[in-house]
Amino acid sequence: MEIISLFSGAGGLDLGLKLAGNRIVWANDIDRDAVATYRLNVGNEITCADIRDVAIGDIPDGDVVVGGFPCQGFSRANLRRKVDDERNAMYRFFYEVIRVKQPRFFIAENVKGILSLGHGAVVRQIMADFGCAGYHVVHRKVNMADYGIPQHRERVIFVGQRVDLGEKMLFEFPVSTHCRDGIGKPKWVSIKEAIEGCPAPGDTTNDPNNYGSAYKFVTRNFTAHRVTDPEKPSPTILARGNGKGGVCAIPHYNGERRLTIRESATVQTFPPDFVFTGKMGSCYRQIGNAVPVEFGRILGEELIRIGKLFL
């Protein structure tokens, strides 16, 4: 499938889609560091610009539009979330691209807080908007640990299908491959299994991302301040949260430090040779913002399957 990617970030989703065999024809992000990371590791198809300054006519055609539109306004961690939050406006640009370009399908990823926003009014609005643009839309809440990602990461995936392709949704949500207790399917992958092969932090000769935050770890019963259980999937890798506008890295299960950039990226299933550019906070943010590469690959494989229907 030929993919148009909006809000592409460092390219977690796009790399996964590509590894499954899809082709990214155009990508965009406003963040210079994320774009540099994308160019270094994913491809040159990305442009660095505020999407609001992009003329939709300049975007090439594609089979599928994907995008994780910014979620700050939707996040449960943001207590000031509001239906009319200016940052939620980004979704309207996503909508405009769909309305004008009319791809066969679209996939949009968001935080689960979107489901309860305005007591469900935001999701109803999104479904109605895309209905008007000519799409059947379904959405599904997923925990990426159920797909072998070593992390408890709950997200909502919206999938749209252009109405002329029929009532029946061709895209089938991939069936989960792992479960909490390991009965009937393999057990969730633990953080320890995922990162125990990562080098100890410090030596950046072979890996510029092999260092991490010195932000003190004091146990409190609050996101990113709880003890990490080595036998369970990692808590959600965050893109913000230290209270000073920075990113709060997850505590290492050894209780002595926080995860390095490399370890955080490994939990997000970025390959070991994927290098993030920018200062430390920027690297952590790009990682926390990403769709895990391996989850992107799972979505990408389903796109390849339905893409064959159009050959």
Ligand SMILES: C[S@@+](CC[C@H](N)C(=O)[O-])C[C@H]1O[C@@H](n2cnc3c(N)ncnc32)[C@H](O)[C@@H]1O
């Ligand atoms: C949730 S992240 C997407 C991550 C990406 N899907 C991945 O897997 O790596 C949202 C992205 O939207 C970008 N963004 C925010 N406002 C934007 C704007 N006005 N124009 C373009 N990109 C924007 C941010 O820089 C951020 O990288």
